[in-house]
Amino acid sequence: MKTGVAYFETRNPKHVLTDLKDMVDKNCNFVVHTYSEYDLNFNSLVMRDIVKLSQEMGLEVYINPWGLGRVFGGPEPYSHYVAEHPEECQRTADGRHAPIICMNSEPFRQYMKFWIDSAAETGAEVVFWDEPHFHYTLDVLMGTGKDDEWACACGMCRDIFKERFGREMPKVLDEEVIQFRDDTITDMFIDLTAYTKQKGMKNAVCVLPEENPIVGVSKWELLAEIPHVDIFGTDPYWMIFNKPLDDYVRSSTRRVLDICNEKGKEAQMWVQAFMIFEGREAEVGQAVQIMAEEGCKNIAAWAYNGFAFMNHKCQDHEKVWEILGEAFGEVRGKVG
Numbered sequence: 001m002k003t004g005v006a007y008f009e010t011r012n013p014k015h016v017l018t019d020l021k022d023m024v025d026k027n028c029n030f031v032v033h034t035y036s037e038y039d040l041n042f043n044s045l046v047m048r049d050i051v052k053l054s055q056e057m058g059l060e061v062y063i064n065p066w067g068l069g070r071v072f073g074g075p076e077p078y079s080h081y082v083a084e085h086p087e088e089c090q091r092t093a094d095g096r097h098a099p100i101i102c103m104n105s106e107p108f109r110q111y112m113k114f115w116i117d118s119a120a121e122t123g124a125e126v127v128f129w130d131e132p133h134f135h136y137t138l139d140v141l142m143g144t145g146k147d148d149e150w151a152c153a154c155g156m157c158r159d160i161f162k163e164r165f166g167r168e169m170p171k172v173l174d175e176e177v178i179q180f181r182d183d184t185i186t187d188m189f190i191d192l193t194a195y196t197k198q199k200g201m202k203n204a205v206c207v208l209p210e211e212n213p214i215v216g217v218s219k220w221e222l223l224a225e226i227p228h229v230d231i232f233g234t235d236p237y238w239m240i241f242n243k244p245l246d247d248y249v250r251s252s253t254r255r256v257l258d259i260c261n262e263k264g265k266e267a268q269m270w271v272q273a274f275m276i277f278e279g280r281e282a283e284v285g286q287a288v289q290i291m292a293e294e295g296c297k298n299i300a301a302w303a304y305n306g307f308a309f310m311n312h313k314c315q316d317h318e319k320v321w322e323i324l325g326e327a328f329g330e331v332r333g334k335v336g
């Protein structure tokens with residue numbers, strides 16, 4: 001059984017070491033270190049030390065392109081690449097700039113390979129590809145937006161679409177646009193996961209919990225079946241989406257396990273450990289138990305210490321952290 005947490009609280013090895021010991025005490029055996037554009041530019045050397053310290057503590061290390069180009073999950077780390085390369089950004093079908101890089105951008109693919117080179121130099125064992133997505137607004141996500149607010153309809157995407165389908169890209173999302181968008185994400189991942197493998201690291205992909213073509217791929221299988229994807233999962237954060245814990249977490253876990261069993265991949269499920277309301281901390285432990293009951297053997301939580309260090313922390317972050325640690329211990333067959 002693998003149990004872990006995401007970590008990005010500090011880059012001072014003295015404090016990181018204390019936190020790594022705390023993770024081991026809370027029954028973690030892996031850590032997901034974020035490696036944002038900021039880390040790439042300013043912390044790459046110290047990140048090698050942090051990865052080494054993690055491994056010396058017995059933790060397997062995943063590394064995550066947190067918010068790179070805003071293509072991957074994480075609204076928190078701002079993207080310098082987006083600011084510097086507006087010409088590589090996505091555009092909505094109604095012609096507006098979207099602050100996220102187009103996944104068909106060759107310069108961005110090269111930038112991602114530069115990131116993979118640097119990630120490999122840290123000594124991390126697995127790249128954690130989190131929540132790849134197109135630009136979307138909350139209105140569009142909720143079905144109340146305009147029909148032509150989806151992305152990407154930049155000049156390059158429109159040219160590729162026209163060549164492939166023999167017609168102009170329409171303003172409204174139709175079956176061929178959905179296919180085009182699915183192909184765009186999978187093509188990027190085929191390229192990046194193969195490069196990651198060449199560098200000696202495994203690939204883990206996590207998708208947003210809804211199979212919604214507005215956001216990402218229309219079917220999760222499309223990413224799970226990519227040959228170099230080793231680990232596949234999702235993050236059913238029931239409390240922020242206001243969903244019933246048991247149904248939502250259990251059905252997501254079953255869907256991921258079904259896909260992984262069919263495709264021969266390892267399943268990984270993510271537990272919400274941020275923005276947990278006071279009085280509902282026990283649900284974090286229940287989520288871990290549900291995932292384990294369903295047969296998932298790789299469970300991670302976002303993030304360390306109940307997110308104590310940012311605005312969207314759990315109201316009682318210490319209690320969440322204690323409960324998470326106990327639940328990890330129980331599913332790993334320990335007492336307490």
Ligand SMILES: [Zn+2]
Pocket residue numbers: 089090091102103104152153154155156157158
């Ligand atoms: Zn585009």
